[in-house]
Each structure stands twice: as structure tokens, then as C-alpha cells.
Amino acid sequence: MKIEKWHVLLSLVCLITGLLIALYYKSSDMRFNPIAQKNQNLVAMIRTQEKKNRELEAEITKIRKDLDKYQQAIASGQGSLGRMQENLADLKFRAGLVKVSGPGIKITLNDQEQARTAKDPEYYMIHYSNILYIVNDLRSAGAEAIAVNGIRVVTNSDIRCAGSIILVNTRRLAPPYVITAIGDPEQLEMYVRSGEYYTLEMAKFPVSLEKLNKVVIPPYKGSYTFNYANALPKVGGN
Secondary structure, three states: OOHHHHHHHHHHHHHHHHHHHHHOOOOOOOOOOOOHHHOHHHHHHHHHHHHHHHHHHHHHHHHHHHHHHHHHHOOOOOOHHHHHHHHHHHHHHHOOOOOEEEEEEEEEEOOOHHHHOOOOHHHHOOOHHHHHHHHHHHHHOOOOEEEEOOEEEOOOOOEEEEOOEEEEOOEEEOOOEEEEEEOOHHHHHHHHHOOHHHHHHHOOOOEEEEEEEEEEEOOOOOOOOOOOOOOOOOOOOO
16 A cells, blocks of 8 residues: 555544544534524524534545545455554544444434414424433433434534424424433433423324334434644653
């Protein structure tokens, strides 16, 4: 292999490693001012962000394809090259960049029928906070992968709303809201049923929970943006 490919491979490994380190220091603001939710300027901002996100997704897709090519190029490598390929694949897996499957649960949330005719329909609707709390319950239960309506939720995923619109990674959702998670089905169910899910159930929302032998979670298709966090160079093996 030429030295140029070594440089490319090492750069990719450092990039994804730095990404995983930085994710632990990035916090997403999951709270939202109810008054600002109705602000038209916010809706316009969301639309702008959605457009930017689509552009970034296209760029991420290209990078993934290039990354796959480099992995194939070193597939027959020996010694350290082979180990680097394995490490790179593991990093992609941990970053949520690959599709995964395994046992888990499927949670379905829906608005109440009164939401269509009530004077104050918001009292009968599922809100972003309900989804956020359930996602947090799943994380506490040790879920290894989570998706909402087929959208992968990773460490820096943003769950919020603009008015009555629920957004995950700036993508708009519509009811019913289906949350899938991979992990120990028994433990996931226990945590979920004792948290936000129970509150919705007691409030007569149409919700359901199903344990599954196989759950398929798609890869994360969004972008990772860091404005302040930078990966530190590895010095002296530390």
C-alpha cells in the first residue's frame, strides 16, 4: 500500500475516534420555551436547518461511500492494517453509522381522539417531551440502539418541537410515534412501564408496548457538528 493510503486511513480513524470522544462532552438542549414554540421565526429557522441538514446528509453519504472503499482496499491487509480495519469498523458501529439488529421492544404512542375536536387539543396530544422522557428511560435501561419513527437516535440527537410539530434530528414526525430499541427486552420493558409510558397509559393515551425477538435499527444519517470541541492529538501513547 502506498504511503498516501496510510495517511487517508489514519486520518479517518483519528476523525471517528475524535468524534466519539467529543460526543461525551457535547450536550443538547432538550428543553424548549412553550411561548417561543409558536413564534413564526422559529419555524423559519427550523426549515432553514432542515435544508442545511439535507445538504450535510448528502456530504455524509459521500464520506461513508469513500470510507467503505478504503475499508475494502485494506480488507486483505496483514498485521496492523488488519487491526486498524477492525477498529475502524468498531468505531462506525459505536457511532451509530451502521444498521444493527437484535432483540428489543417496540413502543407505539398516539394522540387521543379528542385532539381532533377539543377546544384545547394540546391536552390530548403526544408532545416531544413524552418521547424524550421515554428515550431517556430506554437509555437508563441499557438500550444499545434507539430509533423514533425509523430515525436513529444517537448521543447528540436533538428531540424538540416547533409549535405542534415534533422534530428528531430536525426531521418532522407525525403520529403514531413508534419508538424501537435494542437491548434486554425484559429490562427495557420494566424501565419503560415504570416511567413516562405509565403516565401516558394512566392518562388514557392509546399506547402499546411489544417485546420482539428481532428489532432492526437504521444507521444515523445526520451530521456531527462541533463548534467548540476539538479532538486532542495523541501524545506519548496517552
